[in-house]
Amino acid sequence: MGTAKLLLASAAAIGLLASAAVAEDNMNGMITKIDRLNSTISIQEVQGGTVGANGGATGPVQEFKAKDAGMLESVHAGDRVSFSTDANGSKTITKLQKAK
Numbered sequence: 001m002g003t004a005k006l007l008l009a010s011a012a013a014i015g016l017l018a019s020a021a022v023a024e025d026n027m028n029g030m031i032t033k034i035d036r037l038n039s040t041i042s043i044q045e046v047q048g049g050t051v052g053a054n055g056g057a058t059g060p061v062q063e064f065k066a067k068d069a070g071m072l073e074s075v076h077a078g079d080r081v082s083f084s085t086d087a088n089g090s091k092t093i094t095k096l097q098k099a100k
Helices: 002-023
Strands: 027-035 040-046 057-066 080-085 092-098
Touching (some): 027 057, 040 080
Antiparallel strands (some): 027 040, 027 080, 040 057, 080 092
């Protein structure tokens, strides 16, 4: 019985980790700061959807490393962006584009 519980708990933990990685895949935010010399960008996550409909930033400001320094050339502080991070949990942006 103990082995079955251990397997079930392990499966649940793996499921949680997988869902967290998928949740981070595509996020929306507003750029608060860009450091092109160090290839870093600070983004405040914004709430998606129409609930609340105020469009304001809701999360803490987080600093990310850009996978490619060239992706920072077309964005500026104050821009709303859609971005993806590395799936392994590191704070590396792999995709960055201005929100429409």
